[in-house]
Amino acid sequence: MSRTPSASPAQPTVRRSLGIGRVLIIVYAILAIGATSRAIYQILTVYSSARVPITLSAISGVVYIVATLALLLPGRRWYRVAWVTISFELFGVLVVGTLSLLDPSIFAGSAKVSFGTVWSYYGIGYLFIPLALPVLGMLWLRSRRALVAGV
Amino acid sequence: MIYWYTVLEVAIAAAAGVLCVVLGLFRTKPGDLSMGATALVELLLLGQLGIAIVAPLVGNSPTGSIIEFYIYLIVALLLPLLAGFWALVDRDRWSTVVLGLACFAIAVMVVRMNIIWTVQTQ
Numbered sequence: 001m002s003r004t005p006s007a008s009p010a011q012p013t014v015r016r017s018l019g020i021g022r023v024l025i026i027v028y029a030i031l032a033i034g035a036t037s038r039a040i041y042q043i044l045t046v047y048s049s050a051r052v053p054i055t056l057s058a059i060s061g062v063v064y065i066v067a068t069l070a071l072l073l074p075g076r077r078w079y080r081v082a083w084v085t086i087s088f089e090l091f092g093v094l095v096v097g098t099l100s101l102l103d104p105s106i107f108a109g110s111a112k113v114s115f116g117t118v119w120s121y122y123g124i125g126y127l128f129i130p131l132a133l134p135v136l137g138m139l140w141l142r143s144r145r146a147l148v149a150g151v
Numbered sequence: 152m153i154y155w156y157t158v159l160e161v162a163i164a165a166a167a168g169v170l171c172v173v174l175g176l177f178r179t180k181p182g183d184l185s186m187g188a189t190a191l192v193e194l195l196l197l198g199q200l201g202i203a204i205v206a207p208l209v210g211n212s213p214t215g216s217i218i219e220f221y222i223y224l225i226v227a228l229l230l231p232l233l234a235g236f237w238a239l240v241d242r243d244r245w246s247t248v249v250l251g252l253a254c255f256a257i258a259v260m261v262v263r264m265n266i267i268w269t270v271q272t273q
Binding site for chain 2: 018019020021022023026027029030033034037038041044045127
């Protein structure tokens with residue numbers, strides 16, 4: 001039984017009592033499924049009419065999927081992945097939200113692609129959940145820092 | 152889609168959502184009431200699936216994209232199964248809240264499905 005020092009033996013042993021985090025995860029999961037399936041649909045049907053917003057939607061959908069898994073899975077590595085993906089989402093919603101206000105033509109696409117992306121206008125098409133979720137996610141991750149690092 | 156059925160479905164899904172979230176916040180573990188309410192929402196969605204299959208055959212065709220409609224419907228059908236499965240695995244009050252959020256999401260999705268069927272144009 002050789003064990004590299006970098007692999008902390010206690011790493012996976014924390015049975016994460018997710019608690020209220022489960023509520024966060026289900027909202028992430030719904031958003032992940034919603035954004036991804038919508039992007040797949042748009043790629044299959046109206047991709048040529050609005051490449052930028054649809055590509056962005058697809059990327060955001062994949063990032064939401066990874067974030068959902070990272071919140072769900074135990075261990076320090078997934079904890080770090082959760083931070084990265086959630087930060088990316090906050091960055092995305094702030095940048096795309098601001099750009100969509102300044103220059104709607106970038107993300108408008110055709111009339112068929114209403115609201116363009118999940119992040120346009122700070123996620124107004126998704127009840128602003130994309131704006132609130134990363135902040136709640138970060139608060140939750142911070143509250144779990146001791147649990148993850150302290151093993 | 153049939154209008155009254157859609158209204159009924161949205162109303163029950165929203166009510167089930169409120170019920171489960173409130174039950175969860177009052178520290179109730181998933182039980183017959185919350186699981187039953189979620190199951191009822193799922194049952195209504197199955198009815199919606201039947202309606203969606205039959206309606207175009209009798210002249211009630213969607214004005215919008217039928218593919219987009221079915222994406223919503225299939226995802227909606229999966230949500231109670233996912234939330235319900237999770238509620239059976241982790242039986243604490245947050246699972247009850249999760250059931251409620253799934254029902255809420257379904258209410259929103261059915262509204263969106265109705266828009267695709269009746270308002271959206273190709």
